[in-house]
Amino acid sequence: MREIQAVEIQKAIEQLIYEASYVISPDIAKAVDEGIEKETNPTSRNVLEQIAENYKIASCERVAICQDTGMAVVFIDIGQDVHIAGGNLEDAINEGVRVAYRDGYLRKSVVGEPLFDRVNTKDNTPAVIHTRIVPGEQIHILVTPKGFGSENMSRIKMFPPAAGVEGVKQFIIEAVKEAGPNPCPPVIVGVGIGGTFEIAAQTAKRMTARAVGSHNADPRYAALEEELLTEINKLGVGPAGIGGYTTALAVNIDFRPTHIASLPCAVNMCCHCARHAETTI
Amino acid sequence: MSIKRIQLPMTAEVVRSLKAGDSVLLNGPILTGRDAAHKRLVALLDEGKELPVEVKDQTIYYVGPAPASPGHAVGSAGPTTSYRMDAYAPRLMEIGLNGMIGKGKRNDDVINAMKKYGAIYFGAVGGAAALVSRSIESAEVLCYEDLGAEAIHRFVVKDFPAVVLIDAEGNNMYEIGPAQFRAEQAAKEGK
Numbered sequence: 001m002r003e004i005q006a007v008e009i010q011k012a013i014e015q016l017i018y019e020a021s022y023v024i025s026p027d028i029a030k031a032v033d034e035g036i037e038k039e040t041n042p043t044s045r046n047v048l049e050q051i052a053e054n055y056k057i058a059s060c061e062r063v064a065i066c067q068d069t070g071m072a073v074v075f076i077d078i079g080q081d082v083h084i085a086g087g088n089l090e091d092a093i094n095e096g097v098r099v100a101y102r103d104g105y106l107r108k109s110v111v112g113e114p115l116f117d118r119v120n121t122k123d124n125t126p127a128v129i130h131t132r133i134v135p136g137e138q139i140h141i142l143v144t145p146k147g148f149g150s151e152n153m154s155r156i157k158m159f160p161p162a163a164g165v166e167g168v169k170q171f172i173i174e175a176v177k178e179a180g181p182n183p184c185p186p187v188i189v190g191v192g193i194g195g196t197f198e199i200a201a202q203t204a205k206r207m208t209a210r211a212v213g214s215h216n217a218d219p220r221y222a223a224l225e226e227e228l229l230t231e232i233n234k235l236g237v238g239p240a241g242i243g244g245y246t247t248a249l250a251v252n253i254d255f256r257p258t259h260i261a262s263l264p265c266a267v268n269m270c271c272h273c274a275r276h277a278e279t280t281i
Numbered sequence: 282m283s284i285k286r287i288q289l290p291m292t293a294e295v296v297r298s299l300k301a302g303d304s305v306l307l308n309g310p311i312l313t314g315r316d317a318a319h320k321r322l323v324a325l326l327d328e329g330k331e332l333p334v335e336v337k338d339q340t341i342y343y344v345g346p347a348p349a350s351p352g353h354a355v356g357s358a359g360p361t362t363s364y365r366m367d368a369y370a371p372r373l374m375e376i377g378l379n380g381m382i383g384k385g386k387r388n389d390d391v392i393n394a395m396k397k398y399g400a401i402y403f404g405a406v407g408g409a410a411a412l413v414s415r416s417i418e419s420a421e422v423l424c425y426e427d428l429g430a431e432a433i434h435r436f437v438v439k440d441f442p443a444v445v446l447i448d449a450e451g452n453n454m455y456e457i458g459p460a461q462f463r464a465e466q467a468a469k470e471g472k
Binding site: 182184238244271 | 349357358406461
């Protein structure tokens with residue numbers, strides 16, 4: 001049994017939020033640079049140049065890449081041989097969020113109740129926390145602050161199995177096409193296939209944080225990722241939706257076992273500011 | 282790429298001169314507002330009351346900036362998605378608003394109002410928020426301070442980079458741009 005202090009988790013969350021909010025991961029920056037080379041229309045190319053320049057300013061000055069610093073989505077895998085001492089887990093995570101959004105000059109974008117009052121909680125809590133108990137005596141934390149310009153363009157559908165590969169493909173392409181300029185293209189398309197209603201969505205969310213250029217270990221899904229990326233980039237939506245080659249930087253798919261009667265498919269749209277940072281304690 | 286430098290507030294002549302696809306640099310005062318502030322403004326109009334801000338000939342930027350760190354007028358301040366303001370925008374154009382800055386599609390009611398009253402929809406690059414904030418020279422809260430980042434601010438901007446997404450004739454870059462791209466691709470494949 002290993003003991004980890006709650007305050008250590010709090011501090012890790014705080015640091016990960018700073019890192020994710022200010023510094024884009026190199027795989028995304030590289031994909032945007034490649035897009036600049038590809039675009040022939042000067043206005044579309046200029047959009048990507050502004051995006052690339054923005055990454056540089058944000059990381060140099062340690063300011064938010066995007067003003068929508070999102071809801072703090074936290075994936076935490078806790079080794080079953082870990083004992084968290086000196087406080088409880090959810091409080092530690094939320095305290096880390098509170099401190100980071102206050103001291104890091106990040107926007108507080110959370111309302112406590114969605115339908116009637118919509119009053120801002122003023123400290124960006126609560127975080128959205130996905131916890132898994134895993135073997136071992138370590139804690140792995142992935143933080144993905146999620147902006148809602150792209151979140152609002154996300155889709156889920158419970159297909160009958162007969163819809164098959166073709167149904168899923170059309171649904172994913174249609175989601176990107178319909179969203180058009182709204183989710184701040186070029187986008188990263190996170191896809192979850194299978195599971196239950198909520199597991200499909202959660203899987204899609206995880207996929208928004210997978211590195212651009214990486215692929216699913218199953219060659220059939222890897223091929224599907226490639227095919228969809230090519231098809232989506234033929235739509236012509238382009239940078240900021242004003243036309244061009246670079247509509248998506250990646251289509252990241254993962255799958256889960258599902259029921260004999262269903263073929264769930266969730267598409268979680270993420271903008272080019274696909275912020276994520278992770279650490280192991 | 283030729284870039285037009287535009288002085289705000291815009292005259293009717295400037296509005297008429299701008300065409301979808303034009304790259305511009307905006308200079309002068311702009312208002313800010315998102316859904317919550319728009320809802321309050323339109324509620325006042327419904328009650329026949331005076332607005333706390335003058336909107337005639339003004340340009341409004343759909344933004345909720347991040348807090349300013351020391352030494353900066355404002356934090357990162359990129360555009361938010363505009364369709365959430367579609368329910369309110371025609372009412373403001375009716376009383377003279379002639380510019381909007383945001384990102385994303387607008388509905389037919391907004392585009393019809395733009396044609397009827399003469400207004401421009403500018404796009405700033407979504408996500409390029411730290412870059413955009415560099416062109417904001419000053420920021421002050423005009424009203425609705427209780428809304429925090431969603432309060433109505435007055436920004437003074439210098440060479441704020443934008444593209445004309447929809448012009449006062451209703452020409453729409455979100456349709457023209459992708460259609461042009463697909464036509465070019467089809468022509469290439471045909472060769």
